[in-house]
Amino acid sequence: MTGMDVNTWRGVHDEVLRRIRERVWKPGELIPVEAELAETFGCARNTVNRALRALADSGVLERKRKSGTRVALHPVGKAVIEVPLIRREIEGQGKRYGYSLLDSGVRPATPEAAFALGLARDCELMQVRAIHLGDGAPEIFEDRWINLAAAPGAATVDFTLVSANAWLLENVPVSRGEMSISAVHCPMAEVSLLGADFTTPHLAVQRVTWNGEAPVTCVRLLYRKDHRILSQF
Amino acid sequence: MTGMDVNTWRGVHDEVLRRIRERVWKPGELIPVEAELAETFGCARNTVNRALRALADSGVLERKRKSGTRVALHPVGKAVIEVPLIRREIEGQGKRYGYSLLDSGVRPATPEAAFALGLARDCELMQVRAIHLGDGAPEIFEDRWINLAAAPGAATVDFTLVSANAWLLENVPVSRGEMSISAVHCPMAEVSLLGADFTTPHLAVQRVTWNGEAPVTCVRLLYRKDHRILSQF
DNA sequence: GAGTGGTCTAGACCACGAC
C-alpha cells in the first residue's frame, strides 16, 4: 500500500515520518513508547528502536530515557558537506587535475597559525604553499601550516611530488577537525596566482585538524572566483 | 585497558578505528568478516555489525555484500552544518533577536527564482523580503520566493508577525533540500540595509527545499560582513 | 552457487533520569 512493509525498520521509519508530516503526531508531542509501537506495527522492539534512532539522528525526534520520545519542536536541518581530497574535488568537476608547489619550509609560525593550532606564539612549523589547477587553470590556493611534532615524517617529504593534502591524509591519522567558511577579498599577494583581481569576493575555507589532543595542521584554502560550495539535506 | 569494554558496539568501534589508525589494517585492505570479528571480540555479530556500520557511515570503511569490508582508500571527511531556525542561529550567538519585514506579495517570479524551483518561467510566486537583526544590528538579509501551490496557507499569513522561515518550518513539511554557499558583493539595493559598503565581500547562502516532488521555497540569505559558517567533523 | 553484509526476532539486562 505505502510501498514498503511496515515491519522493516525502513518501513517503520517512513510510517512514523508520515504521521509526523501529516500532523497525526504534532510538534512537541510525545509519541507512543517503543514497546507499544512494536505491537502496533507487528514487529520487534529492536526494529522500532532502529527506526526511531535514525529519525532522532536526523533531528526529527528528540529522545530521552524515562521521558520518552517527542516530535522535535524546531527540527534542525543538517546539511552534510563532503570534504574530499582536493584532487578528487577538482576531478569531480570533470577537470584534469594539476598541482604546483609554490614554496615550503620550516619557519616561525604566524600568530594566526599558532593561535588556530593552539600552540605557543613562537613555535616553529612547516609551511607549505601550493596551487591546485583544474584543466590548467588555478582553482584553489593553499596555505598550510603543519605541526611537525604531530607529523614528524612531513619534514622529509618532497612536496613538489605529493600535495601536502594527499600526504597527510595517507600518513597522519586525524580524529577531529573544525571548518570555517568565510568571504574575503583576494589578498594582493595571491591575486596573480588565482588570475583574479583585488576587488573580487572569494570563498575562503579554513580547516584545522587534530589527532587526539595534538593539533596536526591548519590550512587555508582560497577558492577561484565564483566557486560555490554545494550540499544536500 | 583501553578504557572501554570491547563487547559493546562503541568498544568494537573504537578498537577497529584504532587498528585502522595504527595501520594494523591498511588503507584498501579487507578486514575480517563480521562473524570472525564477533568471535575475536567475544560479542554477538549484531554488535560488530552496528560498529562497522557506524564506521562505514563516517566514511572510514567501505562495505559490500559478498566482497566484504575494506578500509577506505581515501576517507571522505564529512562536515555537518546545522541549519537551524534563523532566530535560533542568531540567539545562539548570544544576541537578542529582531525581525523586520521589508515587503511581501504575489508577483511574477524572477527567472532565477523560477529556475531554482524548477517552475515555469512565467509562474506567479509569493515573495517575502525581510531583515533579521542581532542586538538591533542587521545580521541577515532574506529574499524568499514561496510556491503557493505547495504552501497554500502562506497567502494569508501576516509576515510582519511571523518570519517566513518560522512559519514554513512549522507549517510545511519538507523532504529534501539543497544548499549553495558563495561569496558575493553586497548588491547596491541591500547595501544600506546591511550597513555595509558596495565593495565588501559577503557570504551568501541559497537554499531550495522540496516536499516530495513539489518545490516549496527558494531563499537567498545575505549575511552581515565578516560572518563565518562554522562546522565540525 | 555460495559468501558476505543487511536485517528481523524474542528475550534480557542495564543506565539514565523524572518523580
Next chain:
DNA sequence: TCGTGGTCTAGACCACTCG
C-alpha cells in the same frame, strides 16, 4: 522508585553480488 530508551545476545533468513 521505576518507566523509558540503550544495548546485547543467539539464532535465523534474506539480498546482493562475485566468481
